[in-house]
Amino acid sequence: MPKPTIVEVARLAGVSNSTVSRCINNPEKVDRKTLARVRKVIEETGFRPNLLAQSFRRGRTDIVLVVIHNIGSSIFSDIIDGIRGVLGDRYSIILMESRSEEQGHSRFIDLLVARQVVGVILLCSSPPFSRKLVELDNFPRLPVVIGLEPISEDLASLPSVHIDNHQAAFDATRYLLDSGHREIMFVSGERGSLITQDRERGFVAAMAQAGIADGAARILHAELSIQGGIAAAHRLFGRETRPTALFCANDDIALGVMSVAPRFGLAVPADLSIMGFDDTIYAAMANPPLSTVAQPTRDIGERAARRLLRAMERPDETPAGTDELAEILPHRLVIRQSTAPRLA
Amino acid sequence: MPKPTIVEVARLAGVSNSTVSRCINNPEKVDRKTLARVRKVIEETGFRPNLLAQSFRRGRTDIVLVVIHNIGSSIFSDIIDGIRGVLGDRYSIILMESRSEEQGHSRFIDLLVARQVVGVILLCSSPPFSRKLVELDNFPRLPVVIGLEPISEDLASLPSVHIDNHQAAFDATRYLLDSGHREIMFVSGERGSLITQDRERGFVAAMAQAGIADGAARILHAELSIQGGIAAAHRLFGRETRPTALFCANDDIALGVMSVAPRFGLAVPADLSIMGFDDTIYAAMANPPLSTVAQPTRDIGERAARRLLRAMERPDETPAGTDELAEILPHRLVIRQSTAPRLA
DNA sequence: CTGAAAGCGCTTACAG
DNA sequence: CTGAAAGCGCTTACAG
Structure with missing residues (x-):
């Protein structure tokens, strides 16, 4: 029997x-x-009711798109919990990996232009996305909120929710300096993203304040993954002078570095202190447990969702009018056993 | 200016x-x-074109739903890469966490019934989903393929792609036995899921073959997470007689156990061999690196997608007719340093 | 190769 | 509180 319709x-x-x-x-x-x-x-x-017909007739769905870099990353799990907690009952949430865009399987723009979604939370604002979004601005504004990563230049007009990455990197570097380290290097993320730049400036500033002027020369770029960390370690430990402390742009890089260190005769933290970023669940599992910078992930998700909700409910209101465009949440240094005072 | 329509x-x-x-x-x-x-x-x-209108008119979308347990789990990343590789150009893929269903934010059924998706790949067939799917069977058949986990009883009629979990558990247990261990325990997943049962039977069979008849008594149930592993370890190590080897239902459990072992004075692998399951990227990063059972994740994704494709293209064809309902892929033991021969 | 016409299943003023 | 009617933007036989 066929599905009954409203007429029936x-x-x-x-x-x-x-x-x-x-x-x-x-x-x-x-x-x-x-x-x-x-x-x-x-x-x-x-x-x-046939939702397809309903959405079509109303000219809108009740689907919110959440874009993450890749689903393998455990940090998104909490953020999305937060988002769901706020948006859960009224909206459906669909996830999209930005990775798939890079692979050319691009449905992103279709989803947006066809008004198949009523709002977007960008948990990554890497170049391909930002550019595409900007190209869309001749179309009716779709509410977009950026979470986790600070906005890229392209998306400067969008509301965002994130920590102060400059300060976080500053604090982490400062901690290593205070532990007596001088030969510190920063294994940063991919060149060019705003979040990376913020952190690099924080690193350089902390180094400069400690009288080390060539901070910028102590930055290495790596892919934000375990593989990236392993590759960076090989470049790093092959050099003549080795750092005594490493600040990594995320925990995966730190874990990658840590796995390679023994092969170069380096013990962590005796010979090398390592600090990560994000405080993923695997940071605490590392051996030794990884010191890192924690972000309030769930809170980021909740607040991003609330801002999106507001934007969706009052589409006329200019986002800039309500309050600060960027909502800054506190970060926290989590000191475990992968960092130690420099041996004299 | 308003968006142009086809009429314009x-x-x-x-x-x-x-x-x-x-x-x-x-x-x-x-x-x-x-x-x-x-x-x-x-x-x-x-x-x-307004995709909402298009889909409505055609009575179908080009969206495939992929259900995973939670996005924090890195194992899904490769599987989805595989799926996307096969489905990528013709279909959009949206991700849904089954976790959100448990939280009551249920949009799953709406998506299916409203024909907002043309196919489903279930990467977890835990009870809430399977029951709901079965209740739907009065609605037109939607192509569904199960990947990674073997089907639950409810979904016995659906095609699936996965490893032989019974054999994999048998092989892993056998490896520990061959290393001289006798006091082996299996930290299994949540009671009742078919995948768990398969593995438990494999464990028991291997133990029995080695002359250890009380295998079933050596099974512990845990949540498939780091937390679950930690909790299991506390229960386990508090006992009088401790095992010398542990086979865990996934790598997260194994990592959790491993992180707690030192507090009980247990060195891995000297005092305790630990074997995981899945070979996630974090298994190789563990210290010591974790021995585990690898699943061909990308291949699982690709094959599940191909079967779905076939089911979507020939909706009339009974899935059972084409070939075996379950497509079994090979697993592989990955022996690293968390397992060692039992000390004499 | 092209157009006129019907219709997908709903929602929404409008009139009563 | 309820119904008749129009229409959302497309697609699809059908006729030419």
């Missing part, structure tokens, strides 16, 4: 389509008896 | 809506000159 329900209940529609969407506007009768028919027939 | 394009190009529609969907059926003219207008106006 109306016929069986002896009312008009309009009334059935109201029973679904505005039950308070319907007479109690009518409502009961219609609901009974809906129950009996197993009718469910 | 037709007017500007001096043709009918039908022709514009053909230019988009069946350009080969349109005169070259006409096509060029229409395409020019499309270009100039920036027209893009």
